[in-house]
Amino acid sequence: MGEDTDLTPTLDELVADSLELSPVWGAWCPEEQTQVAQDLAAEADGTTAAEEHNQATGHTAVATLSMPNAVSVDFGSQLFPFPFCFLYNGRPWQSMTLLAPGGAEAATTADQLVGLLNLAASRRGFPALFSVTGGTCPTL
Numbered sequence: 001m002g003e004d005t006d007l008t009p010t011l012d013e014l015v016a017d018s019l020e021l022s023p024v025w026g027a028w029c030p031e032e033q034t035q036v037a038q039d040l041a042a043e044a045d046g047t048t049a050a051e052e053h054n055q056a057t058g059h060t061a062v063a064t065l066s067m068p069n070a071v072s073v074d075f076g077s078q079l080f081p082f083p084f085c086f087l088y089n090g091r092p093w094q095s096m097t098l099l100a101p102g103g104a105e106a107a108t109t110a111d112q113l114v115g116l117l118n119l120a121a122s123r124r125g126f127p128a129l130f131s132v133t134g135g136t137c138p139t140l
Contacts, residue, residue: 008088009126027053028099029061033078036061062097082106085137086117089129092137107134 025046026038037049046063053061062081079099084106086094096113100106110132118128 008091008093009121009124024065026064027061028064028079028081028097029053029057029059030081031057031059035064064099065096080106082110083134083136084110085133085135086110086114087131087133087137088121089127090131093130095136 024038025040025043027036027046027050028034029036029050036053037046040046040049043063043065046065050061050063053059064081079101081097081099082103083095083097085092086096096110098106098109098113100109114130114132117130121130122128
């Protein structure tokens with residue numbers, strides 16, 4: 001399956017003191033085509049904001065992750081949510097939904113994020129064993 005290691009870094013371990021990987025959470029509503037919450041520090045906050053928006057509106061908002069210095073988006077472009085399962089050492093690690101105008105752009109972003117995760121892992125003493133696949137991670 002993967003390298004023989006029991007080490008699995010957490011997202012918190014990887015982003016600690018990392019300018020490249022300090023995530024900013026929010027919530028995206030596809031019905032409104034807009035961020036309904038932004039600049040949140042934790043994934044749980046993004047999920048809560050999306051759930052609260054959905055309860056109030058009946059929409060299907062999802063928590064989103066942005067990276068610092070992310071490329072700005074042309075607001076004339078329609079963005080769609082693409083779920084990805086990030087793997088560490090071949091095992092499910094974290095599900096993330098990326099917003100992009102199309103599948104190819106979302107896959108490129110996911111691959112770039114894998115590169116950043118592997119760089120951060122190496123800097124923190126973990127083997128660089130991140131990869132990504134389409135869809136959400138299975139629940140364990």
